[in-house]
Amino acid sequence: MSETPGTPMLKAEAIRSGYHGVTVIKGLDFEVGNEVFAVLGANGAGKTTLLATLARLIPLMGGRIQFRGEDVSDLPPYETAGRGIGYVPQEKGVFAELTVLENLTVGGMIGERSQDERMAEVFELFPDLETLQTQTAGTLSGGESRMVAAGRAMMQDPILLLLDEPTAGLSPLYVDMFFEKITEIHETRGVGIVLAEQNATKALEVADRVMVLSLGEAFLIEAATELTTKQLKEGYRI
Amino acid sequence: MNLDWLDAFLVSGLFFVVMIIGLALLLHIQLGLARIANFGVVGFWGIGMYSFGVLFVKVDWPFGDPWPFLISAAFGSVVAGLSGLLVGWLIADLDEDGVLVGTLGFATAVWILATTEQDLTGGALGMGGLRFPYDIGTVKANETLWLVLLIIVVALILYYVHRVHRAPYGRLLTAIGDNEPLARSLGKATFRTKIWLFAFASAGMGLLGAMYGVMERFLETANIGIDITLAAIVGLILGGTARVWGAVIGVAISVGVFDILVQSYLPLPRDWYSQAIPVLREAIFGAVLIIVLLFRPLGVLGDMRRDKLMRSMHGD
Numbered sequence: 383m384s385e386t387p388g389t390p391m392l393k394a395e396a397i398r399s400g401y402h403g404v405t406v407i408k409g410l411d412f413e414v415g416n417e418v419f420a421v422l423g424a425n426g427a428g429k430t431t432l433l434a435t436l437a438r439l440i441p442l443m444g445g446r447i448q449f450r451g452e453d454v455s456d457l458p459p460y461e462t463a464g465r466g467i468g469y470v471p472q473e474k475g476v477f478a479e480l481t482v483l484e485n486l487t488v489g490g491m492i493g494e495r496s497q498d499e500r501m502a503e504v505f506e507l508f509p510d511l512e513t514l515q516t517q518t519a520g521t522l523s524g525g526e527s528r529m530v531a532a533g534r535a536m537m538q539d540p541i542l543l544l545l546d547e548p549t550a551g552l553s554p555l556y557v558d559m560f561f562e563k564i565t566e567i568h569e570t571r572g573v574g575i576v577l578a579e580q581n582a583t584k585a586l587e588v589a590d591r592v593m594v595l596s597l598g599e600a601f602l603i604e605a606a607t608e609l610t611t612k613q614l615k616e617g618y619r620i
Numbered sequence: 621m622n623l624d625w626l627d628a629f630l631v632s633g634l635f636f637v638v639m640i641i642g643l644a645l646l647l648h649i650q651l652g653l654a655r656i657a658n659f660g661v662v663g664f665w666g667i668g669m670y671s672f673g674v675l676f677v678k679v680d681w682p683f684g685d686p687w688p689f690l691i692s693a694a695f696g697s698v699v700a701g702l703s704g705l706l707v708g709w710l711i712a713d714l715d716e717d718g719v720l721v722g723t724l725g726f727a728t729a730v731w732i733l734a735t736t737e738q739d740l741t742g743g744a745l746g747m748g749g750l751r752f753p754y755d756i757g758t759v760k761a762n763e764t765l766w767l768v769l770l771i772i773v774v775a776l777i778l779y780y781v782h783r784v785h786r787a788p789y790g791r792l793l794t795a796i797g798d799n800e801p802l803a804r805s806l807g808k809a810t811f812r813t814k815i816w817l818f819a820f821a822s823a824g825m826g827l828l829g830a831m832y833g834v835m836e837r838f839l840e841t842a843n844i845g846i847d848i849t850l851a852a853i854v855g856l857i858l859g860g861t862a863r864v865w866g867a868v869i870g871v872a873i874s875v876g877v878f879d880i881l882v883q884s885y886l887p888l889p890r891d892w893y894s895q896a897i898p899v900l901r902e903a904i905f906g907a908v909l910i911i912v913l914l915f916r917p918l919g920v921l922g923d924m925r926r927d928k929l930m931r932s933m934h935g936d
Contacts, residue, residue: 439805459805463806469805471801471802477802477803478798480791480794484791484794488791488792488803489806
C-alpha cells in the first residue's frame, strides 16, 4: 500500500456499509491526504456506495470514519458537510426546480466567507455558469448540470470533495474540461479530492493515488504512477 | 353603520372562501415548496378550533374582552402547532403513501376525539357559547368586522409566504422537496426543517380554525369533515402549487364560484342545498382536480418562471 501524502484528512477504518441489510462495502481501510485519490472499479464494485458512505448519506454497518482527526462515524450528513466534506453525486446532482444561481446559493448557505466572494470564484472556475445563472437547472444539459453540481459543492468551501463519476455519459470535450477543473480545484484551491471514476485512463492522469475496488473490497491502493495495466485488469476482474 | 346593502350570505360565504385561501396558502408552503402532501389539513384546523372553543367556553374568565379570545386563540394555535410537531416528526422520513396515511389518520383521530370526548366538546351534539370578542351592534356588523379581521390575518399569511419564496428559507424548502438526500449532503438539517415547517403551518391552520369557531358560534363535528381539506387542496392544485398566488386564484375560482355564486345567487330549488349541492360540489371538485392534473398539472398559473424561460428558449 502506498504512503498517504502529508497528514491524512480522511481515515476509514474497516468500514462496512450497504443497503437494506446487504453489505456492499466490506471492510475498507484507507487514508486520504491533500491529494487526488481516485477510486476505480468495475460496475457494481461499490464506488458510489463508498462515496455516499463517506458523505454520511448511508449509515455505517461497521468501522469508523475520521475526518481531520475527528470521529464523524455517527454524525448526520448536514454536520459532516459543515465540517468541510463536499459531495457531488453521480445522478440527480441539481435541484431541478431552482435556477442555476439558486442552486449555487443553496450550496453557500454554510461557511463563513461571503456568498458573493465564493460565487465569483465559482464563476471564475466555471465561466459558463455565469451566463446560465437565471436558467432553471432542470432544463440544463448533462454537462451543464455537472458544472452546477460541482460549482454548488465549491460554494460550500470544502476541504475534501467527493466526486462520484463526474464525467459519466458526457461528451469528450466536457470530459477533458472536467478533468482539467479537478486538477485546478486541487492545485490552486488546495482541496483534497476523492474521485470515483469509470474512466481509468483519465483518472490516472490527474490522480496522485488510486484505490481499485473489487466487489466492495480494496484490491489495491497504489500511487497512480505505479499502477500497471495488469493490476488494473485484475482489479476489474477482466 | 348601515350594512343593509350587504348580504349576510355573502359575508359568511366570503369568510369561508378567505379562510380556505389561508389554509391553501399554508398548505402551499408544505406541498408546493417542500412537497409534503398534508391530507390532514382539517385535523390541524379542527384541533385548533376545538382547543380554542373548549378553553374559551369552559373557563370562567376573570378578564374582559378581548383577552379570553386572544388567550384561547393562542392556546388553540399552540395545540395545533404541537400536534404538527408530533405528526411532522412521525411522517418526516416517510414516503408519499406514509405521509398520506399519517396525515389522514391524524385528521380522523381529531374527529373521533371531538365526537367521543363529550364532556369537553359536546360530542355530536356540538358546543355553543362562543361569541365575538367585541360587540359593535348587529350580528351582521359583528360578522362583517370578523371577516375584515380574517382578511387581515390571511393577508399577513400571504405576505409571509411571499417573503418565504424570496428568502433562502424558501429555496431550502424547494431544495428539500426537489431532492432531499442532496439537500442533506449539502449540510441542510432536512428533518428538523420539515418538522418545524409542519409545526408552524399547523399553528396557522389552528388559528384559522379558532377564527372560524367564533364566526360559527357553535362547534360541531360535522364542521371537521374532509371537505375542508379537499377545498384547500383542490384550490391550491387548480391555481398552481408552485405559485404564491396559486392558492388565492385557485380557491377563488373553485370554492369562491361554488360556495358564493352557485349556493347564494343561482335560483336553485331550496331542497337542493341540503342534499344535492354538497354531493355535487365534491363531485365537481374531484372532476376539476382530474382535469387540471391531466391537462395543466402546474395549475392555472403554472410555474410562470419556467413557462417564461421555455418561451424564451424557443424564441417566442
